[in-house]
Amino acid sequence: xxxxxxxxxxxxxxxxxxxxxxxxxxxxxxxxxxxxxxxxxxxxxxxxxxxxxxxxxxxxxxxxxxxxxxxxxxxxxxxxxxxxxxxxxxxxxxxxxxxxxxxxxxxxxxxxxxxxxxxxxxxxxxxxxxxxxxxxxxxxxxxxxxxxxxxxxxxxxxxxxxxxxxxxxxxxxxxxxxxxxxxxxxxxxxxxxxxxxxxxxxxxxxxxxxxxxxxxxxxxxxxxxxxxxxxxxxxxxxxxxxxxxxxxxxxxxxxxx
Numbered sequence: 635x636x637x638x639x640x641x642x643x644x645x646x647x648x649x650x651x652x653x654x655x656x657x658x659x660x661x662x663x664x665x666x667x668x669x670x671x672x673x674x675x676x677x678x679x680x681x682x683x684x685x686x687x688x689x690x691x692x693x694x695x696x697x698x699x700x701x702x703x704x705x706x707x708x709x710x711x712x713x714x715x716x717x718x719x720x721x722x723x724x725x726x727x728x729x730x731x732x733x734x735x736x737x738x739x740x741x742x743x744x745x746x747x748x749x750x751x752x753x754x755x756x757x758x759x760x761x762x763x764x765x766x767x768x769x770x771x772x773x774x775x776x777x778x779x780x781x782x783x784x785x786x787x788x789x790x791x792x793x794x795x796x797x798x799x800x801x802x803x804x805x806x807x808x809x810x811x812x813x814x815x816x817x818x819x820x821x822x823x824x825x826x827x828x829x830x831x832x833x834x835x836x837x838x839x840x841x842x843x844x845x846x847x848x849x850x851x852x853x854x855x856x857x858x859x860x861x862x863x864x865x866x867x868x869x870x871x872x873x874x875x876x877x878x879x880x881x882x883x884x885x886x887x888x889x890x891x
Contacts, residue, residue, distance in 0.1 A: 635699050636678040636685045637707075641669035646713035646880070649675040649700070651721030653743075653862055654805045655780065655797070657683030659789045660718075664865060667873030672713070672880075677703070679721070681801030683793045690801040692808045693720065697727035704735065714880055715823075716740040718862055720805060723812050726844065729821040738883035739821075740876060742828040743861050746814040746840035768795050781863040814840070818847050824883045825851040830859035837861065852879075 638658055648668055650661045658665075658676040665674045677700060681690030690696070704712055715736045717725035722744035728735055767773065773791040782790050825848045829841040838855065845853040856864050865872045 635680050635688065635696070635703075637703060638676045638678070639673065640665055640676075641671075641673040643673060645671065645673040647675060647708050648672040648714045648716065648876075648880070649677070649704070649712055651677060651700075651715070651717035651724055652679065652682070653717075653719035653721050653780070654809060655682070655776070655794060656718075656782075656790070657685075657793055659683070659786060659793075660782070660866060662786075663869035664873055664876075667869060668876065671877065675712075679724075681797055681805065683796070686793075686796035686798065686801070688801075689798065690804050690808075692804065693723050693727055693812050694808075696724050697731060700724065701728060701732055701735065710735070712736050714738045714740065714876075714883075716742070716876065717744070718742045718865055719744070720809050723809065726814065726818060727812075729823055729825070730815045730818040733820045734822050736823045738824045738826070738880060740826045740828065740879065741841075741844060742865055743830065743833060743837055744827075744840055744844065745809060745812060745837060746843055747836055748813050749810045749836065767797070779861075781860055781866045783867060814843055814847060816847075818844070819849070821848060823848075823850070824879075826879050827851055827853045828864055829853075829855055830861055830863055831855050831857045832860045834861075 652658060652660050658678050661676050665676055668674050678685045679696055680688040704710060715725045715728060722741045725739055725741055726744055729739055773794060777787050777790055827841050827845050829837055841853055845851050
């Protein structure tokens with residue numbers, strides 16, 4: 635795992651976690667929009683991009699490493715945790731393991747309901763598709779499904795080829811098996827839950843499940859949006875929403891105190 639930081643020390647800390655198959659470059663525009671007011675941390679998850687020489691083991695293992703980093707670097711607390719897809723699952727796991735890890739969190743498109751049989755199909759599907767990641771035409775299809783902007787496609791194409799078959803298998807398995815744990819109800823963070831209106835029904839059900847579990851949460855279904863489209867395709871609007879949510883969370887915390 636590699637950690638990148640931007641913005642002035644002493645500003646409220648915001649950690650941004652990228653989605654599976656992506657890397658910190660997918661957060662470039664969002665990080666740029668936040669770093670004037672926040673100290674922004676953009677980890678590169680194991681097995682991804684420049685951290686491709688490591689192996690992604692599980693959502694739980696990634697969450698433990700990130701918690702250790704927050705403990706060592708920021709005294710065990712950050713202002714906000716934000717994640718997309720598997721990054722959002724990791725955020726949920728961090729909130730579950732440490733109730734006071736963050737003042738607020740943004741969970742975008744997190745699968746929190748296990749998909750029966752999906753893990754069993756990982757091996758056969760990888761055997762058929764892993765070799766295709768080196769093909770530009772296949773990368774184009776994948777980039778479209780992931781809502782990756784055109785200006786980031788070349789970086790995606792080059793870095794996606796570096797991921798090991800083992801990491802890809804573990805990512806796929808961990809993603810499809812992850813289930814929301816009851817302990818998340820104890821989190822003290824205010825949570826903004828985002829899901830696209832065009833996402834699969836299981837994603838919308840996952841969003842509702844988290845909303846029901848977390849008392850201080852807000853659910854926003856983004857009309858006409860696909861998986862990841864909100865943050866990847868419209869970073870300026872996304873940053874504006876984040877700043878508004880962070881500010882309201884800070885005001886809410888003051889009122890409680």
